[in-house]
Amino acid sequence: xxxxxxxxxxxxxxxxxxxxxxxxxxxxxxxxxxxxxxxxxxxxxxxxxxxxxxxxxxxxxxxxxxxxxxxxxxxxxxxxxxxxxxxxxxxxxxxxxxxxxxxxxxx
Numbered sequence: 345x346x347x348x349x350x351x352x353x354x355x356x357x358x359x360x361x362x363x364x365x366x367x368x369x370x371x372x373x374x375x376x377x378x379x380x381x382x383x384x385x386x387x388x389x390x391x392x393x394x395x396x397x398x399x400x401x402x403x404x405x406x407x408x409x410x411x412x413x414x415x416x417x418x419x420x421x422x423x424x425x426x427x428x429x430x431x432x433x434x435x436x437x438x439x440x441x442x443x444x445x446x447x448x449x450x451x
Contacts, residue, residue, distance in 0.1 A: 377407035
């Protein structure tokens with residue numbers, strides 16, 4: 345039995361696993377990268393309905409920059425924004441909320 349002591353002194357020896365689609369996995373990975381948290385911490389906080397507080401650092405900045413570049417490329421290739429672009433619109437919302445939160449820290 346693997347036992348891992350976390351930062352709060354709790355033994356973490358239970359494994360939770362589940363399957364997601366490729367699209368869901370991509371969205372989870374994007375959210376994790378933008379949050380600056382580990383995937384475990386991000387998913388745990390989301391499952392417990394706790395706020396995700398993004399701590400600005402070079403890794404988060406790079407993730408946001410990469411997301412914005414990807415969005416720009418997709419927008420360049422779109423002729424019309426229609427009902428088939430929900431994933432892109434969801435990504436735009438996530439990045440916008442994160443950037444807005446980071447803006448509030450520096451003011």
